[in-house]
Amino acid sequence: MKPRVAITVGDPAGIGPEVARKAASSPAVLAVCEPVIYAPPEKPLFAPGVLSAAAGQAAYEVIVRAVDDARRGEVDAIATGPVNKEAFKLAGLPWRGHTDLLAHLTGAGHVAMMFHSDKLRVVLATVHVALAEVPRLLTKSLMERTIALTAIELPRFDKVHPRIAVAGLNPHAGEHGLFGREDIDMIAPAVEACRARGVDVTGPIPADTIFVRASRGEFDVVVACYHDQGLIPVKLLAFGQAVNVTLGLPIVRTSVDHGTAFDIAGQGIANPESMISAVLLAARLAHAA
Numbered sequence: 001m002k003p004r005v006a007i008t009v010g011d012p013a014g015i016g017p018e019v020a021r022k023a024a025s026s027p028a029v030l031a032v033c034e035p036v037i038y039a040p041p042e043k044p045l046f047a048p049g050v051l052s053a054a055a056g057q058a059a060y061e062v063i064v065r066a067v068d069d070a071r072r073g074e075v076d077a078i079a080t081g082p083v084n085k086e087a088f089k090l091a092g093l094p095w096r097g098h099t100d101l102l103a104h105l106t107g108a109g110h111v112a113m114m115f116h117s118d119k120l121r122v123v124l125a126t127v128h129v130a131l132a133e134v135p136r137l138l139t140k141s142l143m144e145r146t147i148a149l150t151a152i153e154l155p156r157f158d159k160v161h162p163r164i165a166v167a168g169l170n171p172h173a174g175e176h177g178l179f180g181r182e183d184i185d186m187i188a189p190a191v192e193a194c195r196a197r198g199v200d201v202t203g204p205i206p207a208d209t210i211f212v213r214a215s216r217g218e219f220d221v222v223v224a225c226y227h228d229q230g231l232i233p234v235k236l237l238a239f240g241q242a243v244n245v246t247l248g249l250p251i252v253r254t255s256v257d258h259g260t261a262f263d264i265a266g267q268g269i270a271n272p273e274s275m276i277s278a279v280l281l282a283a284r285l286a287h288a289a
Contacts, residue, residue, distance in 0.1 A: 002033050003076035003286035005279055006066040009039045010081025012046040013055045014260025015270035020081050023279050026083055033283035035107045036060035036075060038066045047245035048266025056087030063098070067105045070251040077252035079275065082260045085128070088262075102253055110145045111248035114221070115231065116281065117238035120214055121221040122230040123150045123247065134226045135182050139170060143190035146223055150188065151199045153247040154221055157289055163221040165210055166191055166203025169227060173204040173281060240273045243281045252285045254278040 007024055010016030024035040026138060040046075040058040058060035063083075069075045085096055095101040114123045114174075125146045126137050129166045147164060154162035166187060168174060187204040194201050202219070211233040214222045224230030234242050236258065242257040256274040264270060 003255050003283050004028075004074070005033045005035050005282045005286065006069060006075040006078045007035050007037050007275070008062050008066050008080045008165075009037065009059075009088055011055050011059045011260045012040050012082040013048055013050050013052065014082060014265050016059075016081030016083075016086060016260065016264055018265075018268065018270045019272040020273040021272075023079075023275040024277075026272070026276050029276055029279050029283075030071065032280060033076075033286075035279060038062050043056050051084065051087055051090070051262070053090035053092070056084060056089070056091035059083045060088065060091065060093055060101070064105060066124045067204075067251065068104065068268055073104065074075060076286035077254070079278040079282045080253065080255040081275065082258060084260045084262075085253055098244075098253075098255060099127060101236070102246055105251050108249050110149055110286065112146050112149055113244055113257055114150075114153075114245045115234045115242050117234060117242040118243060119237040121154075122155070122211075122234050123221060123223045123232050124227060125149050125223060127225050128227065131226065131228075135180075138182055138225055140220055141210065142191045142195075143187055143223075144193050147190060147194045147199060148197075149248050150221060150223060151201070151215065153193070156285060159220045161200055162200040162201065162220040162266060164221055164223060165205075165209050165214060166201060166223045167207040167225055169207075169225045170206035171206070171208075173206045192217065213288055226236040232246055236257065240271060243278045245281070245285075252282055252286070254282040 007020045009020045046055050065155045066078050099113050113124050169182045170180040174180050191203045244255040246253045
């Protein structure tokens with residue numbers, strides 16, 4: 001029996017509704033699952049490309065409905081369309097995006113964002129925070145929990161004993177403290193603690209070489225310290241085919257690797273490939289669950 005995959009449209013003023021429809025009618029998708037589109041009611045209508053609190057609230061309500069159905073077993077997985085963080089804020093919602101909202105809705109503990117592609121997999125230790133805040137947030141505890149979660153979750157992606165590499169925060173992974181002590185005081189002890197528990201993890205490795213090594217097959221996944229450090233190489237190598245996966249949830253959730261693209265919303269030209277990839281991966285993970 002094919003799994004049922006909920007496809008949420010995200011912000012209804014963005015390209016989410018378009019890519020959701022295109023993905024749901026894709027022969028590749030229909031061959032492996034039963035797609036179910038989750039969208040706001042037809043009224044009120046949302047003007048394409050227009051930021052609004054109403055659109056943010058509507059996107060939130062659709063996500064809540066899909067999560068509730070997934071937890072009841074009415075759908076086997078969720079593939080989400082892009083939401084707009086400004087629209088969430090205008091709606092008075094406290095969450096910065098899907099990841100923290102899904103953790104709240106499911107009661108999950110530590111969760112992490114992973115970008116999955118055939119060429120590179122990256123898990124983010126910190127996500128939507130200002131770059132200036134990263135050194136403060138990058139504690140030994142956070143790094144240790146993120147590495148451990150990665151080791152637990154990666155077997156779902158056909159890797160029984162994943163080889164994990166951890167990127168350094170500073171240039172040259174700090175150059176023995178010359179360019180900052182975060183790599184010595186926070187990252188290295190977390191790596192050693194996880195290795196002591198049997199995790200195959202290496203690091204910190206300078207970020208200017210780690211992604212090349214991983215893309216050539218030396219590692220199965222990279223744990224990156226912050227948003228752009230991890231997403232620039234993923235999008236350079238696999239933009240449009242990469243899939244955002246939330247690790248640590250009690251349900252399967254995947255998503256696209258792009259935003260709401262208000263500039264092309266409503267024009268019928270949005271590329272659905274990332275959403276198709278997200279649905280296909282969601283169906284695969286639902287089978288493996």
